[in-house]
Amino acid sequence: MIETIATKPFNDQKPGTSGLRKSVPHFRQANYAENFIQAIFDAADSHDGETLVIGGDGRFYNREVIQTAIRMAAGNGYGRVVVGRGGILSTPAASNLIRIRKAAGGIILSASHNPGGPKGDFGIKYNVANGGPAPEKITSAIFERTRTMSQYRIWSGDAPSLAEFGETKLGDMVVEVIDPVADxxxxxxxxxxxxxxxxxxxxxxxxxxxxxxxxxxxxxxxxxxxxxxxxxxxxxxxxxxxxxxxxxxxxxxxxxxxxxxxxxxxxxxxxxxxxxxxxxxxxxxxxxxxxxxxxxxxxxxxxxxxxxxxxxxxxxxxxxxxxxxxxxxxxxxxxxxxxxxxxxxxxxxxxxxxxxxxxxxxxxxxxxxxxxxxxxxxxxxxxxxxxxxxxxxxxxxxxxxxxxxxGRNYYQRHDYEEVDAKAAEGLMGSLHDRLASMAGQRFGTLVVSEADDFSYKDPVDGSVATGQGVRIVFSGGSRIVYRLSGTGTKGATLRVYIERYEPDRTRHDIAPEQALTELIDTASAIGEIGKRTGRTAPDVIT
Missing domain, CATH: 3.40.120.10 (Alpha-D-Glucose-1,6-Bisphosphate, subunit A, domain 3)
Structure with a gap:
């Protein structure tokens, strides 16, 4: 039997670049996961009798939400759910499975590289029929739906066990448990x-x-x-x-x-x-x-x-x-x-x-x-x-x-994790305010040739994305990029990217931190990182 459950919207369910990510305790609020999954189904609007792939990375709370998603798929008219045994599916394996099964899409439960456990992170991402992450027009539709959510639909009975291969039914919907590795x-x-x-x-x-x-x-x-x-x-x-x-x-x-x-x-x-x-x-x-x-x-x-x-x-x-x-x-x-x-x-x-x-x-x-x-x-x-x-x-x-x-592109990424969100936004705002006047400025031996906030027009579908990161390019091609990452769940992650091209093969054995010393110092000075964040060094350098 399909039940319709009354609910109220949450105001923080905007998907980032990799879906919705929050801490496990946050996701365990009553109806939090259900609201977001229902918003996915409502935005997708193409599930009548179709196939849905579901799986995740095995982190804490994965199986519970998979069981919920299966029951909600039955409540929303899907004809078949394909799920990895134990709820396991890597993200690329899920993408492949969506493609070979000609599924309408897939729900991937993961917070990627974020830590797990009862106090760790959790995430839900929707992939579309080509196997890829939902484009912005769909994630925007999902977010808009979360803001008006008043009910969700779910199969009232239990979802089948994910421990054994094979098919079972929830009403008219088939649940197929497969080997997550084979395909x-x-x-x-x-x-x-x-x-x-x-x-x-x-x-x-x-x-x-x-x-x-x-x-x-x-x-x-x-x-x-x-x-x-x-x-x-x-x-x-x-x-x-x-x-x-x-x-x-x-x-x-x-x-x-x-x-x-x-x-x-x-x-x-x-x-x-x-x-x-x-x-x-x-x-x-x-x-x-x-x-x-x-x-x-x-x-x-x-x-x-x-x-x-x-x-x-x-x-x-x-x-x-x-x-x-x-x-x-x-x-x-x-x-x-x-x-x-x-x-x-x-x-x-x-x-x-x-x-x-x-x-x-x-x-x-x-x-x-x-x-x-x-x-x-x-x-x-x-x-x-x-x-x-x-x-x-x-x-x-x-x-x-x-x-x-x-030639060698010397390159590093400096991550400042869990920075106060207002401080991080202030840093980026200050950079934006100075972009127009930055060309021609000298920092040591470095001279700014151009500075902008990266925007992109898709050459295939014409969609436009703006505000994608501040770029500062110097004469000779060296550059510094600043952006706030959307993959964390606490505060803000400031990422600073530092690059210098070296065509001289006799200089390809220099340590990156040595080759990039002046750019690293310049990135800190231009971004006013210490002053605005209180950080004297990045948490991670890659």
């Missing part, structure tokens, strides 16, 4: 030369993958250990846990320090990688060297033709505006299209659907291709392994060769 692993086997990668691993090439007790553990074990023959134990922290084992599932130098230290040791593995809470981000580490996400994007784009799926070349590259311009140099030299978009994977969707680009990336450790409509951590790891299997060079040798051909 995704099969797709990876089509994209890459698993035979060559197996040969590489058999040649005493050693690797380590840190799943960070998040969703990619089962995927990495199946692909790396079972299908590619890596020794048991190659995947560490491989069991998804509700609190991520007390860790923080963000694959960066702070939270993946143990893995990085292993790769820095003289007797460490040849290759290391990690992924985040929901499986869409990646960290790549070679023996003695950490690969920056921006460099990884550029290297993957330059070498994609070595993998079977991209053997005929790629159509183009897209990157988010704050991502370094290393990929731009690959596109220019290869004579292919290059697109600069706002931050958020949803902005790549129209470009991918139109065939304008094949590979996309963001500096926040996200890379992917046209195989799905999400960034994909394991995809990036497997493409690196395919390249290594063909070239038979170390990660460091491949990077050095790349820099010699294209």
């Amino acid at each position: 995704y692993a099969a797709l990876m086997e089509k994209l890459f030369d698993f035979g060559q990668i197996r040969d590489l691993i058999a040649s005493r090439f050693t690797l380590r993958f840190d799943a960070m007790h998040a969703v990619t553990g089962p995927y990495a074990k199946e692909i790396l250990e079972n299908r590619l023959g890596a020794p048991l134990g190659t995947v560490i922290n491989g069991e998804p846990l509700e609190d991520f084992g007390g860790g923080h599932p963000d694959p960066n130098a702070v939270h993946a320090a143990t893995l990085i230290n292993q790769l820095m040791a003289p007797n460490g593995p040849d290759f290391g990688a990690a992924s985040d809470g929901d499986g869409d981000r990646n960290l790549i580490v070679g023996k003695g060297i950490v690969v920056s996400p921006s460099d990884s994007l550029a290297v993957l784009a330059a070498n994609a033709h070595l993998a079977p799926a991209y053997k005929d070349g790629i159509a183009g590259i897209a990157r988010s505006m704050p991502t370094s311009q290393a990929a731009d140099r690959v596109a220019a030299k290869r004579g292919i299209g290059m697109y600069e978009t706002p931050t958020g994977w949803k902005f790549f969707g129209t470009l991918l659907d139109a065939g304008k680009v094949t590979i996309c990336g963001e500096e926040s450790a996200g890379t992917g291709s046209d195989h799905v409509r999400e960034k994909d951590g394991l995809w990036a790891v497997l493409l690196w392994l395919n390249i290594l299997a063909v070239r038979r060079e170390s990660v460091q040798a491949i990077l050095e060769s790349h820099w010699a051909e294209f």
Whole structure:
């Protein structure tokens, strides 16, 4: 039986770049999750008898909300719900499943790289029929609906167990529990030369993958250990846990320090990688060297033709505006299209659907291709392994060769986390006020050539996004970017991106912090970071 439950709207359910994210206690308010899910269904307005994919990263409160979402799908007229066993689905696997099942869309329950547990974070994101995150016109419609919510519809009985494969029914709706790994692993086997990668691993090439007790553990074990023959134990922290084992599932130098230290040791593995809470981000580490996400994007784009799926070349590259311009140099030299978009994977969707680009990336450790409509951590790891299997060079040798051909973009991102929101907004407001007068100003040896607040017009659908981050570009091409991130749940996260291009190959072995010293000091001075936030240093540098 379908029940209609009276409710009242919440005033804080505006989705960010990756859906709605709040703390678990906030989400556990009565009707909070239900209101947002009903708003999704109302905004989607296309669920009569259609298929819906549901899954998440296994974090605390995941299963309860999945059960609710299944019951609400039955109450809103869907014909079938496809859900991973145990409620598990990585974000790229969910995107793939939406596409191959021709689903109307999918609900992904994750707060990505944010911490989990009873006091951690939780999130709900809606992906549309192409497998990608909902575009702004839909997220805006969802938000508008949350502001007037007065009732939601739900199946009155219990949802079926998610522990066993198979089909059950809630009224007229079929609930299908599937293996969350199988379809995704099969797709990876089509994209890459698993035979060559197996040969590489058999040649005493050693690797380590840190799943960070998040969703990619089962995927990495199946692909790396079972299908590619890596020794048991190659995947560490491989069991998804509700609190991520007390860790923080963000694959960066702070939270993946143990893995990085292993790769820095003289007797460490040849290759290391990690992924985040929901499986869409990646960290790549070679023996003695950490690969920056921006460099990884550029290297993957330059070498994609070595993998079977991209053997005929790629159509183009897209990157988010704050991502370094290393990929731009690959596109220019290869004579292919290059697109600069706002931050958020949803902005790549129209470009991918139109065939304008094949590979996309963001500096926040996200890379992917046209195989799905999400960034994909394991995809990036497997493409690196395919390249290594063909070239038979170390990660460091491949990077050095790349820099010699294209030049090196020295680059860092400085994160100031949980900054007082008013202070962060004041900092950005001050920058905006000074943009018009900034050109021509000198800071040490640096002279500002242009300064703006990035705006974007989609070349496919004509949609416009404004206020996407302050850019300050200096003569010679160095630049500083300031923006507030939409992925946190407490205060504001100020991100400052610092970049300098070095064409001289004799200067490619300088430490990034040394190469960027003047720009780092200038970024602090222009942004008045210490004065406005009270912070003397960033919390995380990547």
